[in-house]
Every structure is written in C-alpha cells, then in structure tokens.
Amino acid sequence: MIELKNVSVFYPKAKDPALKNINLAFKSGEFICVLGPSGAGKSTMIRTINALQPVTEGQVIIDGKDLAALPELKRREWRSRTGMIFQHFHLIPRLTVEQNILTGLFGKKKAFTTFAGVFSQEEKVKAKEILYHVGLEQMADRRVEWLSGGQKQRVGVARALMQEPEVFLGDEPVASLDPGTARSIFQLLSGVHDQNNLTTIINVHDVTLAKAFATRVIGLSHGEVIFDGSPEELDPMNLETIYGKALQA
Numbered sequence: 001m002i003e004l005k006n007v008s009v010f011y012p013k014a015k016d017p018a019l020k021n022i023n024l025a026f027k028s029g030e031f032i033c034v035l036g037p038s039g040a041g042k043s044t045m046i047r048t049i050n051a052l053q054p055v056t057e058g059q060v061i062i063d064g065k066d067l068a069a070l071p072e073l074k075r076r077e078w079r080s081r082t083g084m085i086f087q088h089f090h091l092i093p094r095l096t097v098e099q100n101i102l103t104g105l106f107g108k109k110k111a112f113t114t115f116a117g118v119f120s121q122e123e124k125v126k127a128k129e130i131l132y133h134v135g136l137e138q139m140a141d142r143r144v145e146w147l148s149g150g151q152k153q154r155v156g157v158a159r160a161l162m163q164e165p166e167v168f169l170g171d172e173p174v175a176s177l178d179p180g181t182a183r184s185i186f187q188l189l190s191g192v193h194d195q196n197n198l199t200t201i202i203n204v205h206d207v208t209l210a211k212a213f214a215t216r217v218i219g220l221s222h223g224e225v226i227f228d229g230s231p232e233e234l235d236p237m238n239l240e241t242i243y244g245k246a247l248q249a
C-alpha cells in the first residue's frame with residue numbers, strides 16, 4: 001500500500017507549492033489514472049512515489065514505512081520495485097531491444113559493468129518471454145532507434161516488467177503516440193496490471209483512455225486533489241473543475 005499523508009512539495013523559488021496537502025492511498029489492484037492540466041502537479045506526485053522527489057511536508061508511506069526515513073539503500077530497493085514508463089521512453093537508442101529490456105535489471109544489480117556476462121541465462125530467457133508478451137519477439141536484436149513510437153513504448157513496458165514490479169508508474173506514457181497506438185499500449189498495460197495484480201498509477205492527458213481503463217481517477221489542479229472517484233463519476237462538470245477553461249480551448 002502506498003500512502004501520501006499531508007504531502008506538500010515546494011520547489012525552490014516557486015511562488016506556489018507544486019503539491020498541496022495531498023492525502024491519498026493506493027492499493028494493489030487499482031488502476032489509477034491521474035488527470036489534470038499542465039502544471040497541476042502530476043509529474044511531481046509520481047516522482048514523490050518512487051522517491052525521486054523528496055516531499056517538503058508530510059510523508060509518503062510504503063507498506064507502513066515512511067520513505068524519507070528509510071536509508072538510501074532501502075529507498076533504492078523500493079525504486080526497483082516500481083516500474084516506470086515515460087513519455088519519451090528513456091531508452092538507449094543504440095542498444096538492441098533485448099539489451100534495453102535487460103537494463104530493467106540494473107536497479108537490482110550491484111554495479112553497472114558491461115552487458116557481456118552480466119546477465120544470467122535465466123534472465124535472458126525471461127527477457128525473451130517478456131518480449132513475446134509485449135509482441136516484440138521478432139525485434140529482439142533490432143536497435144531501438146529504428147523502432148516506431150509504439151514499439152519503443154512496448155520496450156519501455158517490457159523493461160519495467162523485467163523488474164517484476166509491484167507498482168507501475170507512468171508519466172504521460174502515451175502522450176507522444178497516435179490515438180490507436182496509445183490505446184494499444186493501454187491495453188497492454190491493463191493486461192499486465194490484471195495479470196500481476198499491480199498498483200498502476202498513470203498520468204494521462206486523454207480523458208477517453210482514463211475512462212476506458214482506470215478503476216479510479218484522480219483529478220489534480222494547482223497541486224490539489226479536486227476529484228477522486230470512479231471513471232463513471234467523471235462527468236462534464238467534474239472535467240470542467242479539473243481542467244477549467246483549458247477544456248474548452
């Protein structure tokens with residue numbers, strides 16, 4: 001269980017907090033989509049959860065333990081339990097699909113050396129299985145730079161899966177993709193989520209996707225939670241509260 005208790009984040013020199021007294025709890029099995037206009041605090045919230053962004057006030061509590069109070073090693077351990085996918089993929093373009101997927105294991109390894117000899121046969125077999133699962137079994141040896149956006153994000157998902165994560169975090173993972181491809185990535189995420197009973201928290205721009213896939217929607221505006229409910233409850237009035245005038249633009 002992930003809990004945010006009275007969490008506020010103030011960036012240095014910023015006039016207003018990026019997050020203002022957030023109180024939320026996320027359980028396994030929940031597929032949460034976070035909506036909100038640009039600047040609402042979505043990325044900041046995701047980063048507090050995987051301990052990339054320290055909180056200024058309040059606590060992020062993982063399975064009863066305050067993340068900030070843990071030794072750095074434990075915080076890193078937590079980070080390796082969270083699979084993260086990004087809008088711009090954050091892959092290594094000149095490496096192959098398979099090599100990129102195997103980098104998902106670096107969080108669990110002691111040191112970064114070279115690829116040769118670092119990964120066990122078992123790990124390579126697992127990478128192949130995951131490749132198959134995300135539909136890239138033909139692409140193992142292809143350099144990532146040659147792939148389409150949708151294929152790159154499949155590699156992103158596969159790399160996260162390699163970590164055997166308990167939590168999937170996505171910071172607008174489909175914002176650079178066309179609507180059909182975006183949907184297919186959400187289908188993949190949703191399948192993986194159900195299969196592994198993950199906690200999935202995804203920042204998303206597209207309300208239709210949130211409605212189609214989320215079990216719970218959070219609306220952020222100016223660093224505050226202004227909606228927390230089921231996708232069915234997300235009516236036009238709520239959407240206007242979340243997005244304000246931006247929705248009509």
Ligand SMILES: Nc1ncnc2c1ncn2[C@@H]1O[C@H](COP(=O)(O)OP(=O)(O)O)[C@@H](O)[C@H]1O
Nearest residue numbers: 011014018036037038039040041042043044045
């Ligand atoms: N590193 C930073 N330093 C200063 N201000 C930041 C930084 N990152 C984000 N902000 C500010 O914090 C607020 C929330 O940003 P962010 O979490 O990126 O929102 P979103 O992901 O919803 O667009 C914005 O006002 C943004 O300008």
Ligand SMILES: [Mg+2]
Nearest residue numbers: 042043044171
């Ligand atoms: Mg953002």
